[in-house]
Every structure is written in C-alpha cells, then in structure tokens.
Amino acid sequence: MHARSIDSLALDSYQRAARVMLANHLVTRTYPDRIALPLIRRWATELREDLAELFGYRLEVTETTARLFPVLDRLDAGRPARTTGERLFDRRRYAYLALSLAALGRAGDQITLSELANQVAAYTERVDGLELAPDRAADRDAFVDAVGWLAARxxxxxxxxxxxxxxxxxxxxxxxxxxxxxxxxxxxxxPRALQHLQSVTGLLGEEAGGSEMRSATAASAARKVRRALVEQPVVYADELDLTERALLGQEKLVTEVEQVTGLRAERRAEGVALIDSSGRLSDVRFPGTGTLAQVALLLAGEIADLVLDLDNPVERRLRPERPFTDLAEQLDSAIPTTTVFAPLADAVDIFGFDEESNEPEEPEIPDYPFVESSWIRDTVQMLSARYGNTFAAQWQADVPGLMAEVVSLLERLRLVELVDGGLLILPVLARYRGAIVTIRTRAETELFISATQVGEQESAASSTEKGSGNR
Structure with a gap:
C-alpha cells in the first residue's frame, strides 16, 4: 500500500486526494472545485493501486476527468441526487437526467436548451407514463433541474x-x-448493459450479492468491510457475518483505511465509525449548521437522556430484518420489460438463499431501545416552542414537516431506524448526549444585522458537542 511509504510532509495531500475521490466518484476541471483534478492527477498512480487493493475500486484518470468505479455491496436509497437548490430528485427528474445524457452523447459541441428539450421530449414518447411538455411549467422546471445537475459537474x-x-x-x-x-x-x-438486466441487482459489483459472497476469499471479505467503512456513516458489527465481524475487529484493517483517508476511527463494542473532521468525505456534516441539523442534534440529545434514564426504562425491541431484496423488488417492478433484450438478459438470484448452506448460525440480534412516534412529535414540538424563533422561517410554521425531515436525517446518519409506531435507537446516537445549547440573541440597541448573522439566526440554536461530527 503506497500510503505507508509516502513522506509525512506529502501524506496530507495524498489523503485529501483520496477523500475527494471517494466522496465524489467523478472529478472534472470544475467539479467539485478547480483544485480537485490537479490534486487527483498528482497522485493518480498511488490512488489507482491503493483503491484497487483496499476496496476493489477501479480509477480512471484522464486530462479532463477522474472517474472512480466503486463496487456496490448493497442497494442504498440514502444518497439521492439533488438539485442545485438541494431539493431531492423525483422519478421525473431522474428520467430527464438519463434521457439528457443520451441526447448529449449524440450531440455536437454545442446545443441550445430548447433543442435538448425537444430531443428529450421525443425520447419520452417511447416510455409509458413519461412526458416532457415544454408548455407545462412543472415539466420545464424538472428538466432545468436535470440540466443544472449536469452543468454543476x-x-x-x-x-x-x-x-x-x-x-x-x-x-x-x-x-x-x-x-x-x-x-x-x-x-x-x-458495469453492464442495462438492456441485458432482468434485475437491478445486476448493477451490484462482481464481489457483491448472492452465492458469490458466500464463497468469497478472506481478501474480498476484507475489501467489503473497508468499503463499508468509507461508504456508511457507521458500520455495526451485528450487520456483518461472522467472518466480516472478525475482520472489523482487527486493528490492522481499520488502520489501513485511516492511513488512506486521513480520518480517525472511533471504535466501540457495537461497531466502528470514521470521524471526518475535514468535511471532505462526508456528504452530510453532523453536527452542522442550519435548522435541520441543529434540531436533529437537540432531538438526539433528548433521546439519549430518555434512553439513559434508569428510573424510567424504555421499551426494547429486536431490530427487524430488512434485506436489500425488499428495495430490489420495488425497483424491479418498475423496469419496463419491453426494453429488456431477453436473449442476453442476465438471470440474477435476487434472494441469494442457499438451502444447503453450512454456514454457522448467526447470533441473535440484540434488542434496541424503542421510542414511540408520539414522544418524538411532542419533543420536536417542545423544541420548536423553546427555540422556534431561531429556526428558519419555513420550519417555524411547519412543525410536522420539521419532524419528518429531522427523523429522515437521523436515519440517514444511521443514528435511528424507522419502524412501525416509532424509532429504534441505534448505539452511535449515544455519542451526541449532553449537547450544550447556546442561543444567540441580538442586542436591543442593534437595529440591523449583517447577512452572516441572518444566516446564523436562521439556523437553530447553536449547539455544540464534544468531538467531531461522524460521517
């Protein structure tokens, strides 16, 4: 591994390059910024070999682009595309994005927006239930969002x-x-021609899924654990099989990831999380600024106090099994079968079960604290009443919407898991207990405030917590 032999004075530069590549997967002359591509090109050889050895990833670097081809071990719905205004893509925007790429691939050096829209509109006629009508404002807005996503990159x-x-x-x-x-x-x-797939699981990497993983070597199992460390906010030991759990407990494997990324691993009995104080690998920085992040931190602190109250023990439940096949089935149901090229279609075993498997039986998943939805709703309402004047205007009048977004953020960070009737509290949430709240107030004699201060007041109460934010 090259990271071990790089001079200490240059190691920080190499680790920054690794974080940028792992975080973005695509780097161009302007995306994510203008200094990223020269940095990647400087360390192209070392990165190419280290990323392949540790994670099984393939890196291609040219004069104008750097593209990382990751190995997906499971389907993940937690990384949606976003507009330039941070709104989530819906199905229509995803469709326009894919069709715009198809049109641009056949275009010349320049194209007008109306020409691109006309080409995409023609393509939509071949897809049942999809339309791009230039005279409809909602369609135009969705199309411009897709083009804006391409322009940003x-x-x-x-x-x-x-x-x-x-x-x-x-x-x-x-x-x-x-x-x-x-x-x-x-x-x-x-990784494969889409017309040759009968299941979305065919887009998973060669090392992922089904019987292939059951016969995986120790090296490929180690790569899977390393991938989990850099792709997930926290890796819980009870989500791994026995071999992977043993590998996660090895200091050597975790140290290798630390050396490449420059991040610090926080180890607990329940699992391992990489702590990104640089902010260059995390797609969501937490704790962070803004109403949602601040309320999420406050809510996490309230939940931790509730769970740790020995005088009033909360209900505990088993964590339900939710294999990625549930998501695969939902996505597969939306595949237009008329577009699949049947003679070459890959038959994929979605479930990957082996009735004759001799693997040792997995230990029972430990139980987790359960908090009812009504308690979450009442607590967010209490926080809104206490700190609402510091919230962004849109959330001051929409407490139910605020609660939904905050819970979604906590779930994305793997601090909680949404189940019927409430939330299961996952172990890493305990690191955010004891948050200290400081409210910024404006002096009575201060008639006007700066734009920076406006942004500060639109965020929720300034909350600080010991340690850095986890990925």
Missing part, C-alpha cells in the same frame, strides 16, 4: 443566455451550452 457549460429565463417563458428565453463530451461519457458508465 461540467458536462455542459452555459455559453450564452439563461436557463431560468427559458423555464419561465420558453418563447422568450433561451440558453446555449457547450458540451464536454469526455464528462458526458464519464458520467454514465454502468
């Missing part, structure tokens, strides 16, 4: 005009884009 660059003007009035507004074909081709590189 450098696939297209605005040369003239304004996409917002076209979205408002396509008859009066227009936008001209330069097309970077290298980025377009780097963006869409599935």
């Amino acid at each position: 450098g696939a297209v660059t605005l040369a003239d005009g304004d996409a917002g003007g076209w979205a408002t009035d396509p008859e009066a507004g227009e936008a001209l884009y330069d097309i970077d074909r290298a980025v377009v081709f780097a963006l869409f590189r599935p």
